[in-house]
Amino acid sequence: MTDPGSAHGVLRLLLDGQPRTRAELIELTGLARSTVTGRLEELLAAGFVVPSGEAASSGGRPPARFRFNPTARLVLAGDVGATHLTVALADLTGEIVDTVTVAQSIDDGPEAVLTAFAGHARALLSRTGHSTDRLAGTGIGLPGPVEHSTGRPNHPPIMPGWDSYDVVSRITAEFPGPVLVDNDVNIMALGEHTTQYAEVEHLLFVKVATGIGAGVISGGRLHRGAQGAAGDIGHIQAPGHDELCRCGNHGCLEAVASASAIAAQLRTAGLEPRSSLDVVELVRSGNTAATQAVRQAGREIGTVLAACVSLLNPSVIVIGGSLAQAGDCLLAGIRETIYGRSLPLATTELTVAASRTGRQAAVRGAAAMVLQHTLDS
């Protein structure tokens, strides 16, 4: 349970943009006058709340009103991919103020990648005319399991040099405010959920790219699991398959239906895709083999997602990641087997849709993670 006396109780009430007097905040929270006064002072000092004129007087000095101030502070958001780095500045509602994406290999290790992150962050602050003092906090997504409580990567398979690296200390040394770190698919799920499906209780965000992973929203909150490894659906067995996976097991979904797996299949058919974007390009150009391969990959993904539907009964499944840009053939394959393999009750009102936030999902989610932390602490 969050502390009912903490600042967030007062701030949550003001998030709707409506200015309120101290007396109104006391009545709405049920908190003592001294408590509300203390919380307001904290929020005013932090810049989250500003005075907003005066209410009508009922005789005597008219009472001051206070409102949420979404642009007073900025959130720094980072999306570290296997081969790219996106850095963004967002306001306190999560709207992106400015952003940059550059090529950056995760293999360069944490020092090089986070130094690049800090450099791009300073450049964004500079070109938007802000100083680091304006930052309320930093959110970063990494392409592997993260122990969310400490912000340390937890045995990530594709991130040499990152295992247990103290990302939080490295960033805290350069920027003020809390630093939150999470798995990239988790923050994509958070970004899609907060911006597009805020009222949805149960949502699954599936990233189909070089690898395959999912972010689980349960009861409106991110479900990270005991070791921060939840959503690792790329290593669920695809029924009827035996392909060797890089994890050492056989028949994993990722070894069958990821962009890498499709690219490998197409190369044996004489085509030459090197990346997921090449596969997307082939589909867009109307190549039949590529279109069939992506649709079949969709079917395999749908079979695994049918199991996820039986277990979690979500109301929305969002398909994102670079292969989602291949368009309807992936989604059609996924829908085909989800609906074929699930009980009718669980799919009657199920929506299976392509991501609407697209490439911004991760940085929007990183910003949302910092805002939630601020509200909860």
Next chain:
Amino acid sequence: MTDPGSAHGVLRLLLDGQPRTRAELIELTGLARSTVTGRLEELLAAGFVVPSGEAASSGGRPPARFRFNPTARLVLAGDVGATHLTVALADLTGEIVDTVTVAQSIDDGPEAVLTAFAGHARALLSRTGHSTDRLAGTGIGLPGPVEHSTGRPNHPPIMPGWDSYDVVSRITAEFPGPVLVDNDVNIMALGEHTTQYAEVEHLLFVKVATGIGAGVISGGRLHRGAQGAAGDIGHIQAPGHDELCRCGNHGCLEAVASASAIAAQLRTAGLEPRSSLDVVELVRSGNTAATQAVRQAGREIGTVLAACVSLLNPSVIVIGGSLAQAGDCLLAGIRETIYGRSLPLATTELTVAASRTGRQAAVRGAAAMVLQHTLDS
């Protein structure tokens, strides 16, 4: 968000059994004096809290202290199975005061079953010397999907006559307090979680009996899903299988590894088990075919649970239901494939254990559901 000014904020503080003064409750909640006084009056009137002597005086009249009163009220709990009915009275901590189990077919329909439930409840109240006025509420588990918000069964496959039946109105007509209804596996998960693993955030309770189902605890709360159909793992496809299931699909886990499926296999081998208890009896008597069949069923269940582990990364999986009484051969099969098919990170600290609450899991969970509702409302 629950209302920080509601009665539960005050009651939660008292659940540890420690008596506290009004001044202490005001300080610990941050609520206004008038708010705490109002909440205490509600709780005293409802009997959840009683005066508990006086604190040391610092001069003047010594302040009164208040404590949680677990035995002041009772919770009525029901576990309606396919062929049995268990009725129990519990105190406000969920401890069972008295209970009875009778043979009762779900096929008799809601009027007959709930009339029997009410009759046994009155008999329990009578023999323990309590009137219905003592009831704080009723919790009931049913063997099918339930729309938890309304308490109505939602297209249950094995409950003729129950679809959309208004269980809440039927019980409210006879007993005071709120009536909460849920799927039986959900309340078993709740019972095991609250009594044995209260500190565990992520737990999966698996019932292996005539059918197979699971209850999902995510972030310490029951994950019911959009239609109350979460945990329906009996209809996830068991890789490599094609057996026809009663749901109309092929290769469902329930058609492969449930007690019914095992009994059917053993009958083709010349044995004559009619129920899950007969299968358990055969295993206990050392029958090799039965032991092998149960262990193989465990392996099939473990393969599906490995997918659940990849998706949810729980820290505890509890195996319950009648077939769990067959002992270690089921658990050994389950562990074998969970550990074989999951990523090491997700299983390093995973516990796979037999249910400790056993047959009381459901009624303990039904009682816990009513208590949580009381605390949240």
